[in-house]
Amino acid sequence: NAGVMQNPRHLVRRRGQEARLRCSPMKGHSHVYWYRQLPEEGLKFMVYLQKENIIDESGMPKERFSAEFPKEGPSILRIQQVVRGDSAAYFCASSPSIQGTDTQYFGPGTRLTVL
Amino acid sequence: DAKTTQPNSMESNEEEPVHLPCNHSTISGTDYIHWYRQLPSQGPEYVIHGLTSNVNNRMASLAIAEDRKSSTLILHRATLRDAAVYYCILLIQGAQKLVFGQGTRLTINP
Numbered sequence: 651n652a653g654v655m656q657n658p659r660h661l662v663r664r665r666g667q668e669a670r671l672r673c674s675p676m677k678g679h680s681h682v683y684w685y686r687q688l689p690e691e692g693l694k695f696m697v698y699l700q701k702e703n704i705i706d707e708s709g710m711p712k713e714r715f716s717a718e719f720p721k722e723g724p725s726i727l728r729i730q731q732v733v734r735g736d737s738a739a740y741f742c743a744s745s746p747s748i749q750g751t752d753t754q755y756f757g758p759g760t761r762l763t764v765l
Numbered sequence: 766d767a768k769t770t771q772p773n774s775m776e777s778n779e780e781e782p783v784h785l786p787c788n789h790s791t792i793s794g795t796d797y798i799h800w801y802r803q804l805p806s807q808g809p810e811y812v813i814h815g816l817t818s819n820v821n822n823r824m825a826s827l828a829i830a831e832d833r834k835s836s837t838l839i840l841h842r843a844t845l846r847d848a849a850v851y852y853c854i855l856l857i858q859g860a861q862k863l864v865f866g867q868g869t870r871l872t873i874n875p
Contacts, residue, residue, distance in 0.1 A: 654808075681861070683861070683862065683863075685863075685865075692852075692865045692866060692867055692868065693803075693809065693863075693865040694865070695862040695863065695864065698861040698862060705861060706861055706862065708862075709862070741808045741809070743808075743809075743863075753811040753814075754809075754811065754863060755811070756808030756809045756810065757808055758807060758808050759807075759808050
């Protein structure tokens with residue numbers, strides 16, 4: 651059973667470009683979470699999605715950031731007009747449901763560098 | 766979100782037991798205690814979780830105080846591969862997001 655997959659693993663963008671980060675959850679998991687880890691800092695929750703629905707985006711910056719989890723295909727975290735402060739590791743996690751006992755399984759992350 | 770307090774760093778020797786403490790004095794009755802760890806340059810990895818009783822799995826043991834205001838993650842025989850940042854997280858049933866603190870950076874000496 652393949653784990654959570656993220657691609658690309660490394661992404662370099664110039665200021666003002668768009669970044670698209672993809673996450674394929676574990677088989678059978680319908681809940682996806684995105685977290686961001688700035689250099690030398692802890693992980694911060696960004697958004698929680700179920701298939702075709704955004705459930706909680708309380709951690710997502712109001713501008714330039716968006717996320718989707720379509721019926722078919724991976725979840726996408728999209729950052730428009732990137733700035734240097736967006737440079738970070740972005741981790742995706744998935745779980746089968748949302749009970750307190752459920753484990754979140756994390757992907758290897760996408761490391762975004764904005765030049 | 767209920768808060769947890771962990772030491773910033775700990776150090777231990779290979780093949781010795783490691784006890785990683787976590788204080789959560791504001792825990793409520795429905796909060797589960799989860800532990801994750803993050804190895805260098807990797808995503809977080811689930812370690813163990815519990816509610817009231819002590820728990821064991823192949824990775825570690827979780828000892829929960831009777832009043833649930835603190836817990837201890839126990840690595841019975843540390844290896845170099847256990848060097849990581851360990852996060853203690855409270856999760857209420859039905860909650861969606863993990864709230865990561867600073868965690869404890871564990872160093873294992875050969």
